[in-house]
Amino acid sequence: MRLPRLFRTNVFRLTLAYMALFALSVGALSAFVYSATLGYLDTQTNAIIQAEINGLYEQYERSSLGGLRDVIEERIARDGEGRSYYLLADPIGRRVAGNVQAWPIGIDDARGQWVDFVESESGTPVRAMPLRIGPGFRLLVGRDIRELTAIRQLLRSVSLYGITLTLALALVGGVLLALSAERRLAEINRTTRQIMAGDLTRRAPLKGSDDEHDELAQNINAMLDQIENLLAGMRHVGDSVAHDLRGPITRLRNRLETVAGAETPSREDLAECVVQLDQVLATFNALLRIARVESGAYRSAFTTVDLKPIVRDVCELYQAAAEEQHVVLHGSAPESVEVYGDRELLAQVLTNLVDNAVKYTPPGGTVRIELARAGDRALLRVYDSGPGIPAEDRSRVLQRFTRLDRARSQPGNGLGLALVNAVTLQHHGRLTLGDNAPGLVVTLELPALSPPRVLAAAPAS
Amino acid sequence: MRILVIEDDKEVASFIRNGLTQAGCNVDHAANGRDGLFLATTESYDALVVDRMLPGIDGLTVIRTLRASANTTPVLILSALGEVDDRVKGLKAGGDDYLVKPFAFSELLARLEALARRAKSGVDAPATVLKCADLEMDLLRREVRRTGKPIDLQPREFQLLEFLLRHVGQVVTRTMLLEGVWDYHFDPQTNVIDVHISRLRSKIDKGFERPLLHTVRGAGYRLDG
Numbered sequence: 001m002r003l004p005r006l007f008r009t010n011v012f013r014l015t016l017a018y019m020a021l022f023a024l025s026v027g028a029l030s031a032f033v034y035s036a037t038l039g040y041l042d043t044q045t046n047a048i049i050q051a052e053i054n055g056l057y058e059q060y061e062r063s064s065l066g067g068l069r070d071v072i073e074e075r076i077a078r079d080g081e082g083r084s085y086y087l088l089a090d091p092i093g094r095r096v097a098g099n100v101q102a103w104p105i106g107i108d109d110a111r112g113q114w115v116d117f118v119e120s121e122s123g124t125p126v127r128a129m130p131l132r133i134g135p136g137f138r139l140l141v142g143r144d145i146r147e148l149t150a151i152r153q154l155l156r157s158v159s160l161y162g163i164t165l166t167l168a169l170a171l172v173g174g175v176l177l178a179l180s181a182e183r184r185l186a187e188i189n190r191t192t193r194q195i196m197a198g199d200l201t202r203r204a205p206l207k208g209s210d211d212e213h214d215e216l217a218q219n220i221n222a223m224l225d226q227i228e229n230l231l232a233g234m235r236h237v238g239d240s241v242a243h244d245l246r247g248p249i250t251r252l253r254n255r256l257e258t259v260a261g262a263e264t265p266s267r268e269d270l271a272e273c274v275v276q277l278d279q280v281l282a283t284f285n286a287l288l289r290i291a292r293v294e295s296g297a298y299r300s301a302f303t304t305v306d307l308k309p310i311v312r313d314v315c316e317l318y319q320a321a322a323e324e325q326h327v328v329l330h331g332s333a334p335e336s337v338e339v340y341g342d343r344e345l346l347a348q349v350l351t352n353l354v355d356n357a358v359k360y361t362p363p364g365g366t367v368r369i370e371l372a373r374a375g376d377r378a379l380l381r382v383y384d385s386g387p388g389i390p391a392e393d394r395s396r397v398l399q400r401f402t403r404l405d406r407a408r409s410q411p412g413n414g415l416g417l418a419l420v421n422a423v424t425l426q427h428h429g430r431l432t433l434g435d436n437a438p439g440l441v442v443t444l445e446l447p448a449l450s451p452p453r454v455l456a457a458a459p460a461s
Numbered sequence: 462m463r464i465l466v467i468e469d470d471k472e473v474a475s476f477i478r479n480g481l482t483q484a485g486c487n488v489d490h491a492a493n494g495r496d497g498l499f500l501a502t503t504e505s506y507d508a509l510v511v512d513r514m515l516p517g518i519d520g521l522t523v524i525r526t527l528r529a530s531a532n533t534t535p536v537l538i539l540s541a542l543g544e545v546d547d548r549v550k551g552l553k554a555g556g557d558d559y560l561v562k563p564f565a566f567s568e569l570l571a572r573l574e575a576l577a578r579r580a581k582s583g584v585d586a587p588a589t590v591l592k593c594a595d596l597e598m599d600l601l602r603r604e605v606r607r608t609g610k611p612i613d614l615q616p617r618e619f620q621l622l623e624f625l626l627r628h629v630g631q632v633v634t635r636t637m638l639l640e641g642v643w644d645y646h647f648d649p650q651t652n653v654i655d656v657h658i659s660r661l662r663s664k665i666d667k668g669f670e671r672p673l674l675h676t677v678r679g680a681g682y683r684l685d686g
Contacts, residue, residue: 271679281563282648289647301546316617317643320656348647355649 011181015174019167026166030159037155041148045127046114052084053129053141065134069097083144085119085126091136100140107140116145125149184213188220200228233294241287245280252276286415293422298342304449305343307378308333311371314350318358326363329354333371337378338449341427349423352416353382353442360386361439378448385439394433420444462486462577465504467497467523468512468539473562477510480566481573494518501527506534507577510569513540513551521554528555535576537569548646567680571632578631591626594686596665596673598626607665617642618661625674625684634681658682 128142
């Protein structure tokens, strides 16, 4: 059997535990008060009886049994409240003097110990001390302990009520707390269920109290935003793929149909088909790579990467191609700048940027790669002296498949900068396009790792 | 060359098989990991082509099992997974090279020849001099000479020529060069490799009657005497 939902909540269980702890504390406190109070009253009563015994014994020593009897009678007469009890009994237990009718049954006279008994005539509880006196005579001196008993009763019931009340309050508190926590969580749970059912626009409600539930709701909402963005991105990729691959695939299909229908298919036609298909595949692979980058698949393999050798390598890789086009390419990376990332992706990013720069720079122009550190940022800039990109198009070219009109004559799939942008974002960096008047300057800003500290040489010991 | 192709996709398998047969290879084919493993352990091959995803025993397990039984036949892994970590996993399992689908047949053939050649040359005593006809490279003194005349090369050109010399007589594709010389596993959009090759060619072939560095149409390059 399962407990009702409320009783399974964590808050409720915690409250139960606290409730037990509180009850234990109240119990311990009551026990202490009980024993301290009663101990004090006990001692007082006993001291009074002890004093009386001492007085009576003195009297007995002074004037024997007869004197003792007189003093007892006198004391009884003087005790208006009737709180003192005396009994002087002869060797066979008969009363000689005192206000107790007979020696109470079960009381051993010899030990000189405290005894409690109920006086048979009035039914009063009495604390007393028996004493052997003279030749076979016994003396019993006692005091009414009704008050003591009453206080004991009172303390007992107060403790009991206290513990019961604590338990009851804790139970009510626990239920209330569990209910309120349950209500907040139920709202969040309802939202998540609605989202699971397909309504991605739902968000967990915020109470504005800035407590941990609000924080949870906020985080869930932020996560949902991210998921929605990713989904939108995927949808966009899907649309783009459909749009951009359908064209080439259709052309390829038509060409193949022509080739298939020809009497003697020419080798050139077939080779052209393969070239077209390779382009489709390249576009497809580039899209996949962007999608993989955006999904964060590379993040787990991130490590410390020095950008300096990348600048040197890419510069060297493109040197020959640039010279071929009569474009001057130089790289400047005066110092090592380390970032946390993926070497291959960062190299590809720089390759794409340099590739673009060299491609769009007219003969006689210059392309410059610069690596610098600015505080805790790594700045990687690629300048060219090409036609540049008009300010209004700059954000557009970072999107997939954007190709400005004059780029359509150049080979390319319109995915280069989109990949650069995706990689930059995954590295928590920023990509900005600026004016090099004339030309374009692309700035890649990445969080740099702090430079290795130059340690002072340890003194030789 | 005797080649075993372990590939479950019929189209791809017959594509590889036809191509290799035309190139003069003797080809066996297994359509699943179990049969492949059986053939690979009972017959002797110059190289294996192993698809990564196979029904039953997968490709990497086949390679691991072979390596565990001290079989050192070179293995070329074929895979639709082309990311760096996939490649690393494949090579760690004991593969010698990694080719991502879809691939051009010339690429496959060039890589297979390189693998088989490397295996045949045995545990090559670390050569200090590489040669192709009258071209000589001294790896210790970092010098290149042709017919005794010194040729001045940039460090990267030196690496490029070294790679070509180590694969002398074989077709070397652009991707192989990018991987082997630059250690990049992505395709730069423009073909920058061609320009590097043409520079190297002008240094080692210009002024000599017989060219050594040949372009193989639709495939790559070949250094040959």
